[in-house]
Amino acid sequence: MPALDAFPRKVWNRIAGHRLRTGEPLAMAYPDPAGYGPLRERIATYLGLSRGVACLPEQVFVTAGYRATLELVLRSLATPDDVFWFEDPGYLQAQLFLRNAGAKLAPVPVDGHGLMVEEGVRRAPDARFALVTPSHQSPLGVTLSLERRMALLEWAGKAGSWIIEDDYDSEFRYQGRPLPALKSLDRADRVIYCGTFSKVMFPGLRLSYVVVPLGAVQRFHAVCASLNAGCPYLFQAGVADFIAQGHFSRHLKRMRLLYAERRAVFVRALEQVFGNRLQIELQPGGLHIVAGLAAHEDDVLMAERARAAGFGIKSLSSWYLDNEPQRGLLLGFANVADAAMAKRLALKLKKAMEG
Ligand SMILES: Cc1ncc(COP(=O)(O)O)c(C=O)c1O
Incomplete structure (x- = not known):
């Protein structure tokens, strides 16, 4: 969750309100299923400047969240x-x-160093897709090394497979500049790049996007037109403005500073x-902390207790599939406003974990 208290709500209300008041007929018609044209243009420009992703607005499809993106990709390209x-561990919702x-x-x-590409090639050389979070691995927070990025692209090129790059929160990096996206190195057009407005604006918008390879644009058009009737015009126009x-x-x-x-x-x-009961190793970016627990601690139970006390905390071990799970808690910090609140929450969490 991003910092909801720090979002410029007045500005947003003014912009969205203006679109509402101007009452354009377009606002009342069926939206373009691929997304509002000016927003697709803004996204393409932003990605070129900020993420090193060179794409045309026609390659950008606006979706209603990352899972809607996955659905569009699967229906367009998967059998x-x-x-x-x-990734093991990997984003639970996607799993x-x-x-x-x-x-x-x-x-x-x-x-x-991120996804162990060699291991992927050894275990499933003929996979059609690889889902990755290269900028900020979800949930561990590590960055995919350049060597592995190149190996992943090489594998996808040779195998004719697709890489789905989930670039969900890379804008928030606290040491150095945000790294360019994996897509920026993609000479063979094997990477399907996914972004979202959930972290950079707010998740209630339900707006995200996907950049699809040029050769697949027609196919995506056909599928998205048959899947749903697109995202609401007003929010898309508001974000474009x-x-x-x-x-x-x-x-x-x-937000980066905050x-x-x-x-x-x-x-x-x-x-x-908590003293050294929680092992916190800070990663260069992201909106959550991974706090490791000792192997004898039941992180699932701890997270359940924390949730019962009102926290939105997840257990690290439940994000694993096969790999020997590490125990720990995934803690969002974006809405912790100051030191007093931080102390209060930490004490409340400790109490909740004790049951
Ligand atoms: C790993 C990961 N990918 C993608 C997303 C974005 O999901 P959505 O666009 O549905 O909000 C999130 C949101 O928390 C996430 O953690």
Whole structure:
């Protein structure tokens, strides 16, 4: 969850309100299933400038969240027996979605350099898809090394497979500049790039996007027109204006500083309250902390207790598929406003975990 208290709500209300009041007939008609044209243009420009992704607006499809993106990709490119490399541990929501869709998952372990590509090639050389979070691995937070990026692209090129790059929160990096996306190195057009407005704006918008290879644009068009009737015009137009008027880049700049501060404050409070019961190794970016627990601790139970006390905390071990799970808690820090709140929350969490 991003910092909801720090979102420029007044600006947003003004922009969205203006679109509502102007009452364009377009707002009342069926939207373009591929997305509102000016928003697709803004996204293409933003990706070129900020993520090193060179694409045409025609390659950008606006979707209603990452799982809607996955659905569009699967319906456009997958067949029933396709195998998917899946990071182990990996994003739980994506795992549940793919299992529900009947996809066959090949778990590929993750270490300090990200997805172990060699291991993927050894276990499932003929997989049709690889789902990866290269900028900020979900949930461990590590970055996929350049060597592995090149190996992954080489494998996909040779095997004729697709790489689905989930670039969900790469804008928030606290050491150095955000790294270019994996897609920026993709000479053979094997990478399907996925982004979302959930972290950079707010998740209630339900707006995300996917950049599809040029050769697949027609296929995606046909599928998205038959799948649903697109995302609501008003929010798309509002986001396009928010970007065009410079609010988006200002907001990102502010949030980078704010999140770095909030993370430091929250980690300090956790260390004070928990001592070395929680092992916190900070990663360069992201909106959550991975707090390791000793092997004898039941992180699933701890997270359940925390949730019962009102926290939105997840257990690390439940994000594993095959690999020997590490125990730990995934803790969001974006909404921890100050030191007093951090201390209060840390104490409340400790109490909740004790049952
Ligand atoms: C790993 C990962 N991918 C993608 C997303 C974005 O999902 P959505 O666009 O559905 O909000 C999230 C959101 O938390 C995430 O953690």
